[in-house]
Amino acid sequence: MLSNQELLAHIPWGLVADLMLKNHWQLATAESCTGGLIAAACTDLAGSSAWFERGFVTYSNASKTEMLGVDAALIARHGAVSEEVVRAMVLGTLAHSRAQVALAVTGVAGPTGGSAEKPVGTVWLGWATPAGVTTEKCVFDGDRTAIRKATVRCAAIQLAALLQQGRT
Numbered sequence: 457m458l459s460n461q462e463l464l465a466h467i468p469w470g471l472v473a474d475l476m477l478k479n480h481w482q483l484a485t486a487e488s489c490t491g492g493l494i495a496a497a498c499t500d501l502a503g504s505s506a507w508f509e510r511g512f513v514t515y516s517n518a519s520k521t522e523m524l525g526v527d528a529a530l531i532a533r534h535g536a537v538s539e540e541v542v543r544a545m546v547l548g549t550l551a552h553s554r555a556q557v558a559l560a561v562t563g564v565a566g567p568t569g570g571s572a573e574k575p576v577g578t579v580w581l582g583w584a585t586p587a588g589v590t591t592e593k594c595v596f597d598g599d600r601t602a603i604r605k606a607t608v609r610c611a612a613i614q615l616a617a618l619l620q621q622g623r624t
Contacts, residue, residue, distance in 0.1 A: 468612035469497050473507055475619040476557065482509035484555035486524055486545045488536065489563035489579060491515060493608050509555040514545065520562075524548030537562050537574050539591050546582035546589060557619075558584040559611050565603045579607050583615055590618060 476483055485494045495511030498504050512523050517536055520526040526544040534540040545560035563579030570576035577596045582589060592614065596606040 468609065468616050469501060471616040472498075472612055472619065473501055473504065475616060476507035479556075479619075481507065481557050482553075482555040483507055484509045484549045484553035484558045485511040486520075486549040486558070486560040487511065487513050488515055488520070488545075488561060489565040490561050490604050490607050490611075493604055494559070494561065494611055497608055497612070510553050512549060512552070520545060520548075524552060535574065537564055537578055537580060539580055539593065542580035542582040542591055543589055546584045546591075550584050556586060557615075559615055561607055561611060563603070563607060565600045565607075567600060577603050579603070579610075581607070581611055581614065583611075583618055585618055587618075590614075 483498065487494050492511060492513045498508045514520045514523050517531050520531065520536065520541070521528045524545055525548045526541060530540055530544055542560050542562050545562060546558050549558035549560055560582045561579060564570050564574055564576050566576035575595065579594050579596060580591060581594065582591045594610055596603045598606070
């Protein structure tokens, strides 16, 4: 049996599942700082094979280029944790899958790796729907686990909102 906290964590993904099924769409994900936690949250739901198409874990810069087609020069110019790179990641996710909807995340989960410009907790998220691409920068507080969990939750909440707002 799920605890109340675990149940609340699943609610946004359940809504995403319902909206994906309603539209007969598939979802694909690309994850850097979350290392597969988003794909795991999706596939934790029974019946997810009806709407979850695939997940890419692109933790290294090389994997972003090799698996998603993100231009290495783009990463060198803007850094892996940037709007430009998350936009390329989410578009690459669509291009390298059969999904109609995609989401991507890249960030600094810590405890090291932050800078004055991109402190620990900085995360860029991107969502692609048939209506276009949306990106958002978040700065989450807490330790590595808290930052990664907050990223997973934010990704679901915003995707559900985009799907509900008719941005699809």
